Amino acid sequence: MDELLEKQKLSADEYIKEKSNYLRGTIKESLSNPLTGALHPDDVKLIKYHGSYQQYDRDLDSERKRQKLEPLYQFMVRVRVPGGITTPEQWLALDKLSDTHGNGTMKLTTRQSFQFHGILKRSLKPTIKAINETLLSTIATCGDVNRNVMCNPNPYQSQIHEEVYGIAAKLSEYFTPKTTAYHEIWLDQEKVGGTPDREPLYTETYLPRKFKIALTVPPRNDIDVFANDLGLIAIEEGNELVGFNVCVGGGLGSTFGDDTTYARLADVIGFVSKEKVIEVSETIIAIQRDYGNRVNRRNARLKYTIDKGGLEWFVDELNSRLGWEIESPRNYHFDTNGDEYGWLKGTNGKWFYTLFVENGRVKDEKGYKLKKALREVALVLNKDADMRLTGNQNLIIGNIEEKDKDVIEVILAQHGVLNNPKLTGLRLNSMACVALNTCSLAFAEAERYLPSLIDKLDVLLTKNGLQTDEINIRMTGCPNGCGRSPLGEIGLVGRAVGRYNLYLGASHNGDRLNTLYKEMLSEEGILETLDPIFSAYALERGEGEHFGDFVVRKGIVEVTDRPVKILCFSENG
Structure with missing residues (x-):
């Protein structure tokens, strides 16, 4: 009876996963239903694991309602690209797909994936099948599983980078779901008779929420390692990769009005040799599988599991399951989380x-x-x-x-791409999520609006001689953090159409979150607020001082969220 009552408390998503027959659900039947452009509500949840989100064109919503039509349902498809590397042939094939089945554009995401938007239901299967024919895939780019594994995409930057890229590819393959549902639904492969599906790591209900892994090579933190559930910082000694510092508990999403949700940076809990990185990663995922919140999805990421039990509890649990103890972290240093052009x-x-x-x-x-x-x-x-x-x-x-x-x-x-005069320091360090018109969670514009806002901010920066300064600015249409706005030296989060919360004070290397400065600002309010701060920065900054560090030092914002925590152990553990 107690077990039944406990089960009744689970979130609806847990029931959908449990009865899905390893992610099959009724997706095949939904795809063949000609009466609607949408999928069955349960299949909308399950299709995420296959690499797609059901969306609709919000720009047309009012007009379609007036005509008593259902929303213009369409699908976003995300391509799995471990480490972000594709061949020219794959690029050309994806480019063609964006024209034949999508809206004519491709989105390069903050997780080193491709996204296609505007795909209608009838084109969904041909699109996913064509992606697989390029030897890429869409499986596990969404859903309660390990997502696309990130790392610096240039393995030839050094011997260390090449080895780290190889490890990222192994992690991606190792944590890909084992269900054959994907191949049956999208690639028309027959299930092998008498062979039941098994998920040795994920089990039939998978993880409580998404899980993200990233690897980085100091001194560049160009994939924002601390924003991930599991971050791996490469440690080099004598020009050789010896292992990784392990970081756990990062995640940037939150919900307005819910103080139990928050952005959090991963903590550095120890060092492991490169030979043991898969074992440690698998054990961390298993702890999250067993202890993660399956009742409230808003509190289901690893960061909440760690904060509920305590960081020391987590490390003890990890060591206990491993049967050996991870070592104290090794020294490392990050300069920036931007790209070098x-x-x-x-x-x-x-x-x-x-x-x-x-x-x-x-x-x-x-x-x-x-x-x-x-x-x-x-x-x-x-x-x-x-x-x-x-x-x-x-x-x-x-x-x-x-x-x-x-x-x-x-x-x-x-084609007007090289030496564009609008490429100021601010623009070159800008990022935005998709937001309106396709994301159902967005309160405001982001991708479609940020370029024009930067035009106006650049006028203020140029006035102060700051047009080439690398100030990173990030905008999202909601607080879920897809554009990593909590790590922007200037962060803008949409509250309503034309209104944004302004956050300031993140570090330039990604190891400190920004802090809420003002709420519900219009464009005029954003410009009026930042203008005097830019002027002060130009006159009063220290040598080599970044904008985020300046606003903290001057007390313009008070850092309320702790920076990355680094655990150290005694020699006997």
Whole structure:
């Protein structure tokens, strides 16, 4: 009886997972229903595990209601790209899919994935099937599982980077769900008779919420390692990768009006050798599987599990399950969480060009034909070259021969992409989530609005001689943090159409959250608020002092959230 009562307290999602037959549900039947552009409500939840979200065009909502039509349902599809590396052939195939089945654009996400928007239900299966034909996949890019594993996308930056990228790929493969439902539904593969599905790690109810892993190589924190459930900081000794500092409990989402939800940075709990990183990662996921909140999804991420039990409890549980103790963390240092633009020569003698992609949206505009330019670049690249997505929504054109550099620059210049005069320090360090018009959770614009706001902010910065300063600004349409707004030196979070909360004071290297400064600001309010702060920064900053550190030092905001905590142990543990 007690077990029955406990089960009744579970969130609705837990019942849906349990009865889904390992993520099958009635997705096949929903896809074939011609009477609606939507899926069955339970299948809307389950399709996330297959890499898609059901959405609708909110710009058309009022007009469709007036005509007594259902919303214009459409689907976002997210592509799994461990470490963010694709071939030119894959890029061209995805580019074509965005035109044939999507809205003609591609979104490079903050988790080094591709997103397609505007896909109708009848095109959903052909899209996912075509993605798999490129040897990519969409499985587990959404849902209560481990998501796309992030790392620096240039393995040729050093020998260490190459090894870390390889480990990221292994982690991604190891934690991919084992159910055959994905291949049955989207790829028309038959289930092997008499062989039951099993999920040795996830079990039939999977995790309480999503789980995110990222690996980074100091001194660059270009994937915001502390924003992840599990972060792995590469430790180098004698020019060799010896292992990783393990960080746990990061997550940036929260809910307005609910103080039990909050952004939190991961804590550094210890060091493990590279040979043991999969074992430790699996054990951490298993602890979250067993102890995570399955009653209230708002409090179901690993950060809440740790805060409920205590960090020391978590480390003890980890050591107990491992049967050995992790070591004290090793020293490391981060300089920045941004990207380094332009050409960089790799350890393999090839060249890598990091290109700014505003808010990750690959599209063509008047005088700025980015999508066409990248298509032409992909067509001229040799078989060893590649296209790499960064954790900041940008693109690296990689493994380029010296003789081909000029060809790429000419293509980019011909399409208005190279040397764009609007690429100020603020714009080059900006990020925004999709928000309106497709995200059902958004209260306000983000991706469609931030560029024009930066135009106006740049006027203020130029007036103070700050137009080239690297100040990072991040905007989201809601507090879920998809654009990592809590880690912006300037963070803007939508409260209502045209109104934003302004947060200030995050560190430039991603190890300190920002703090709420003013609420419900209009564009005029944002500009009026930031103008005197920019002026003060120009006159009073210290040498090499970043904007986020300045506003904290001057008391413009008081840091209320602790920075990253680093646990240290005695020699005997």
